Amino acid sequence: MDHPAPHPPARTEAGFDRFGPVVPDRPIIISVPHAGREYPSELLAQARVRRQQLQRLEDRWADLLVHPLIARGFTVVVASAPRALIDLNRHEREIDPAMLVGVPRDAALQSSAKLRGGLGLIPRRMVGAHELWHKPMAWGEAQRRIATIHRPYHVELARLMTAARDAHGHAILIDLHSMPPLPPPAAGQTSPGIVLGDRFGRSASTRLMTLAADVAAGHGIVAAQNHPYAGDHLIERHGRPANGLHAIQIEVDRSLYLDDALDQPGSGLARMQGIITAMVEALANELPRAHYALAAE
Numbered sequence: 029m030d031h032p033a034p035h036p037p038a039r040t041e042a043g044f045d046r047f048g049p050v051v052p053d054r055p056i057i058i059s060v061p062h063a064g065r066e067y068p069s070e071l072l073a074q075a076r077v078r079r080q081q082l083q084r085l086e087d088r089w090a091d092l093l094v095h096p097l098i099a100r101g102f103t104v105v106v107a108s109a110p111r112a113l114i115d116l117n118r119h120e121r122e123i124d125p126a127m128l129v130g131v132p133r134d135a136a137l138q139s140s141a142k143l144r145g146g147l148g149l150i151p152r153r154m155v156g157a158h159e160l161w162h163k164p165m166a167w168g169e170a171q172r173r174i175a176t177i178h179r180p181y182h183v184e185l186a187r188l189m190t191a192a193r194d195a196h197g198h199a200i201l202i203d204l205h206s207m208p209p210l211p212p213p214a215a216g217q218t219s220p221g222i223v224l225g226d227r228f229g230r231s232a233s234t235r236l237m238t239l240a241a242d243v244a245a246g247h248g249i250v251a252a253q254n255h256p257y258a259g260d261h262l263i264e265r266h267g268r269p270a271n272g273l274h275a276i277q278i279e280v281d282r283s284l285y286l287d288d289a290l291d292q293p294g295s296g297l298a299r300m301q302g303i304i305t306a307m308v309e310a311l312a313n314e315l316p317r318a319h320y321a322l323a324a325e
Contacts, residue, residue: 030065031092031293033106034099039184043114043177046184048103054312055196057103057188058094059203061116061181061262062087064107071113077157082112085151087206088286089293094204096305102312103192105184111151112160114173116181117203117262118142118149123170127152130167142260149178185266193272200236200311201275203262204304208290209283210256220252221284225259225277231267232274239314240276243307247299249284276311280304 037045043064063086072079091106098104107116121138125131127150146153150170153159185201192199212219222244226232237253244251259277267275280300287294 031089033091034095041180041184043109043116044105044107044181044184046103046105047098048101050191051195052103052188052192054102055192055199056308056312057105057185057192057199057201058097058308059185059201059262060087060091060094060104060106061203062107062111062205063089063091064110064113066108067110067112071110074161074163075112076159076162081157082110082160084154085111088282088290090204090206090280092293092297093280093285093301093304096301097308100305102308103188105181105188107181109177114177115147115149115151116178117260119261120149120174120178122149122261124148124150124152127161127164128167128170129164132167135167149174182265185262189266189273198272198274198315200232201263201266201273202308202311203259203275203277205257205277205279206282207257207279209281213252218250219281221249221281222251223255223257223279224251224253225257225263225279226254226275227259227264227267228254231259231263231269232276233269236274236276236311236314239310240278240307243310244303247303247306249303278304278307
């Protein structure tokens, strides 16, 4: 059973839906890159594992957290392609060569810790599933997925960020994810319910990170910063604070909005929707420090 958004998308592409205006009426763009649930039959036929195991790669129902923001007219980009097909939060060259056949000799692939753990651009394995696919993928199929899903998603985000900055003087990308419950950082301390990432200050103003953490604390949620998740390719690619382009990753503990099995929306969904909405609306009304200085000149 799916849960449709409160409004139909303004634009639908092969791998994503965009909600809200083409020129954002606030300096905020929201991205939900791991919420895709549209599994092509060909993909399922290639899998060694059942669909339920591939779904473990999802940020399960994370798109529901932004439904109130869609209803308020924010510009939101939600992936429809599942992460098992292609991971929008990885570089397009972050591919395990052992997964491919027909790779050109001059192909410039790159490695990473995530890729070595099985979670590159095309996920290869995860806990409980040593190999996800029956056989290696043709190089041409990998390039097709990049050209039709990965690149258009990032082109759309870049266009929206530029449009927002041109209209409002700066732009803030919120990249929304969900995470497994974290252990307490120390005995007697509360586990973080949210982790904010800005690539250790490289993708966003510290002022914005502090504000987001303060809003979470005001709602009784501990927000860690950059540990254990500092953000990945998406905010690194689109966050350029010196150019008025800020990008923050938000990871939300799945147990706070899903049921006990972490599979379906749970009783905490409405509360977490309210917290994410409050956080985003606060950021929408906040100017990064550089813009305060410019305004005073």
